Amino acid sequence: MSKVENSEFENVYWIEISGKKYLATKNLAPGISVYGERLVKDNGVEYRLWDPFRSKLAGAINKGLKNMPIKPGTTVLYLGASTGTTVSHVSDIIDTSGLVFGVEVSARVARELMDKVVKYRKNVIPIIEDARHPNKYAQFIFKKTDVLYSDIAQPDATEITLNNGFKFLKKGGYLILIVKARSIDPVLPTSDIIKREAKKLEDAGLKVIEIINLNPYDKEHGFIVALF
Ligand SMILES: C[S@@+](CC[C@H](N)C(=O)[O-])C[C@H]1O[C@@H](n2cnc3c(N)ncnc32)[C@H](O)[C@@H]1O
The missing domain is CATH 3.40.50.150 (Vaccinia Virus protein VP39)
Structure with missing residues (x-):
């Protein structure tokens, strides 16, 4: 189960998965993971988790x-x-x-x-x-x-x-x-x-x-x- 929340920035989200919050963006290319990041679907929308150790x-x-x-x-x-x-x-x-x-x-x-x-x-x-x-x-x-x-x-x-x-x-x-x-x-x-x-x-x-x-x-x- 995941829960999606808006962040303070437009088109940037927080997704809670098993009690932990991850930064994410809406995937403009659904189905495509660029660097192995996890794709998460919520209400028919696909998000990509955004790894702070990979992206400054x-x-x-x-x-x-x-x-x-x-x-x-x-x-x-x-x-x-x-x-x-x-x-x-x-x-x-x-x-x-x-x-x-x-x-x-x-x-x-x-x-x-x-x-x-x-x-x-x-x-x-x-x-x-x-x-x-x-x-x-x-x-x-x-x-x-x-x-x-x-x-x-x-x-x-x-x-x-x-x-x-x-x-x-x-x-x-x-x-x-x-x-x-x-x-x-x-x-x-x-x-x-x-x-x-x-x-x-x-x-x-x-x-x-x-x-x-x-x-x-x-x-x-x-x-x-x-x-x-
Ligand atoms: C630290 S990596 C960038 C990582 C990337 N910004 C990201 O977060 O996905 C630095 C990149 O800059 C490129 N680079 C280094 N000097 C450059 C230059 N003078 N012109 C264009 N690209 C350069 C390197 O080839 C390398 O791919």
């Missing part, structure tokens, strides 16, 4: 995220789409009126994104390119986006993300930057690295509105939300 956005929500700019109808530029674990939940949330451009540099990884996500979801546009060279894919991003979500685990991830932001993000849009501390510095405390990357965003003229340490879901990772 779910980890941030589980840790009490207050600012969630991804909603039905949102246009998202997603850097580091990988095999589509988080992209697929973003696709569920934005629904058919939204759009997610998923940039992924590795063709091997992107193949899985195509097979498991793009094939079944019309609101995901794959871009197999390096986020360091936004000019190479500018032609595909035919409108300014509401949100830029970046999870590329690079030493210069903040700079790459800002370059994409200045090119593709709407004024007043939101930037979500995942900071992987150990990609940036091998020894500095995670909290110092997160603060330093947040300051880079402020120095570039953005307003940082929320910072979450993703521990225990992702150790040594920060989740920063900023207004563009």
Whole structure:
């Protein structure tokens, strides 16, 4: 037996199964599980459980995220789409009126994104390119986006993300930057690295509105939300 409840965010749910609550989204591609997540039916609607240990956005929500700019109808530029674990939940949330451009540099990884996500979801546009060279894919991003979500685990991830932001993000849009501390510095405390990357965003003229340490879901990772 399961019980579905709305969360405080549109198209994001809590499902209680055997006394335990799990985050979930409504499956835009019924019958398809992207990364082995459990599918749950309730009142004729299929939901996908959303694993906070596999998706940093779910980890941030589980840790009490207050600012969630991804909603039905949102246009998202997603850097580091990988095999589509988080992209697929973003696709569920934005629904058919939204759009997610998923940039992924590795063709091997992107193949899985195509097979498991793009094939079944019309609101995901794959871009197999390096986020360091936004000019190479500018032609595909035919409108300014509401949100830029970046999870590329690079030493210069903040700079790459800002370059994409200045090119593709709407004024007043939101930037979500995942900071992987150990990609940036091998020894500095995670909290110092997160603060330093947040300051880079402020120095570039953005307003940082929320910072979450993703521990225990992702150790040594920060989740920063900023207004563009
Ligand atoms: C930590 S994984 C992303 C996981 C994904 N965001 C999720 O939650 O499902 C980082 C991904 O970024 C990709 N990546 C790294 N550098 C990149 C770049 N310069 N441009 C585009 N993708 C990049 C990697 O190939 C990898 O798939």
